[in-house]
Amino acid sequence: MVEALSEAERADALDGLPEWDYDEARDAILREFIFDDFNQAFGFMTQVALIAEKADHHPEWSNVYNRVTILLTTHDAGGLSPRDIEMAEAIEELVE
Numbered sequence: 366m367v368e369a370l371s372e373a374e375r376a377d378a379l380d381g382l383p384e385w386d387y388d389e390a391r392d393a394i395l396r397e398f399i400f401d402d403f404n405q406a407f408g409f410m411t412q413v414a415l416i417a418e419k420a421d422h423h424p425e426w427s428n429v430y431n432r433v434t435i436l437l438t439t440h441d442a443g444g445l446s447p448r449d450i451e452m453a454e455a456i457e458e459l460v461e
């Protein structure tokens with residue numbers, strides 16, 4: 366059973382993810398990605414979908430044309446867990 370991060374663990378993890386914002390109400394992290402066009406955005410979403418399926422850890426996300434907003438939290442833990450951090454780090458590698 367995955368556990369939610371403690372406040373200290375969360376602060377430490379988010380130091381390494383400065384592009385992500387913390388949503389206290391949801392105990393989640395979120396980030397908006399902006400691409401050149403819809404094709405670029407959808408290609409990114411396809412890559413994230415494959416990572417999510419492989420990790421069995423899925424984002425809550427939305428897409429409007431060239432923008433993709435991703436929210437990560439762990440339902441099984443009732444909040445932010447290491448799985449979300451790992452997923453965010455994997456996603457950052459796609460856009461570096």
Ligand SMILES: C[C@H](O)[C@H](O)[C@H]1CNC2=NC(N)=NC(=O)C2=N1
Pocket residue numbers: 421422423424437438439440441442
């Ligand atoms: C049964 C399955 O492994 C679980 O429901 C997985 C699927 N993907 C998931 N994704 C997220 N974000 N949180 C979860 O708790 C979660 N649990």
